[in-house]
Amino acid sequence: MKKMRVLVLGNGRKSLQLAHIISAWKEYTLEGVVDYQNINWEKSENIEGKMIEIVSPMKAIEMYQDLSIDAFIMPSLEEDVNNRMYRFLVVNDVSECDILYGQESLFHKVELKQEGLITQYISRDELDTMEIHVADHCNMNCKNCSMFCGLVKEPKYSDFMQTQNSLYILKGIFKHIKRIRVIGGEPLLNKELDKYLYMIRDIYPYSDIRVITNGILVTGMKENLITAFKETSSKLVVTSYLPLMKKIDKINNFLKNKEINYEISDTITDFQKIYDYTGQQDEKLSFNACHWKGACATLYENQIAPCFVPFVIKYLAENFDLNISPSGTMILNADNMNKDKIRKLFNTPFDMCKYCAPRGITSKWEMCDKNSVNNIFDWSI
Missing domain, CATH: 3.20.20 (TIM Barrel)
Incomplete structure (x- = not known):
């Protein structure tokens, strides 16, 4: 089964938590974390023993356009923050089906591999x-x-x-x-x-x-x-x-x-x-x-x-x-x-x-x- 190559959106506590969760799953390959603050661009974060690059939003778009990644995943945050992330991706021609969402229950489950914890953003529950x-x-x-x-x-x-x-x-x-x-x-x-x-x-x-x-x-x-x-x-x-x-x-x-x-x-x-x-x-x-x-x-x-x-x-x-x-x-x-x-x-x-x-x-x-x-x-x- 081919792994989905993904970027996690945001570099806050919850985004990093999502990055750790994703990197432990066999279904995904974590290619980086997208940060909206320029002071962190080109730095790296230790995620499950692997140094993962922190990239700018525009570099993330370039990675999507040149097919280096397949999808984006954002965590459940304040709704206006999630909406801004979503709109940024859409206006840059990211397909809605490639914008994924880690639902709140994902961050509270002992057993993580449960259906529905990650879904398309437009289908979130x-x-x-x-x-x-x-x-x-x-x-x-x-x-x-x-x-x-x-x-x-x-x-x-x-x-x-x-x-x-x-x-x-x-x-x-x-x-x-x-x-x-x-x-x-x-x-x-x-x-x-x-x-x-x-x-x-x-x-x-x-x-x-x-x-x-x-x-x-x-x-x-x-x-x-x-x-x-x-x-x-x-x-x-x-x-x-x-x-x-x-x-x-x-x-x-x-x-x-x-x-x-x-x-x-x-x-x-x-x-x-x-x-x-x-x-x-x-x-x-x-x-x-x-x-x-x-x-x-x-x-x-x-x-x-x-x-x-x-x-x-x-x-x-x-x-x-x-x-x-x-x-x-x-x-x-x-x-x-x-x-x-x-x-x-x-x-x-x-x-x-x-x-x-x-x-x-x-x-x-x-x-x-x-x-x-x-x-x-x-x-x-």
Whole structure:
């Protein structure tokens, strides 16, 4: 059997790990590692006892063009990094079938020689990001909140069992989701948050799990939730709003003492106004200009959508009696789901994009007041 001659893309830790794995396989001959930093070009790396050359991207293309190699293999990295690698190869006339991908499970297997661990990039069984909505309401209620939390009249939580069943369906389609964000509303209001963390980690053992909070309830977290964060290696991301400034040191010390993985954002002083309630924007232009595109696919109970808008815009419509019919969602059904359908959903402009305002329009951050439920311009341009 003829070995496939390959170059591994990237010279970071994971790329070198992939190089070691590939060099140990009988199916491949490792011809080099492609590094995008010129300081390493023409150096060599000891891979499994053999000195392997580090080459520039253009030299890699030349090697492909003169038939010195058969294919490229990239590891599972941040999606934008993988996409840049892929686009670079495609624009240089590398055939899609010669762009391979080492899936995340490859880096966690004791027995490496298993089918499907290396696949064509366009056929990979991974998603970049999924946001899981666990609460519609919030305990802060900002004006211009993208989730319209200040218009949610009663506490509203997602259904745990429906969410769990949906994740199992997704797992049957996508073996790995690189980043899972648990969002609200305010997710710490959900008394089942610890169950969500254990459930997500059980289904997707290698995902980067992050819970996005406004921080108000952090120092009152119960031990079961603290333990869940630590046992599932989940990260708590505290969005620092102005009312939190006097408490931020206390929050920081609490999280540090409890040994929870966390980060605290810079203080939020402005909000982007992301909605146009008139629905007069061009949906294709809005979709292509969206800086969240591809990074906020959302799971809400038994449905998925390219973003959270289809699941929350009902609160704007109901409160201001607008004729807006949410669209762009897909009910997760194990019988007719496949990765092509889902990727097409996430990468296609849809009707809700008409309600997204042009980027760059901001307002001073403020909390809702009694007049906000009557003033549509507290929620829209």
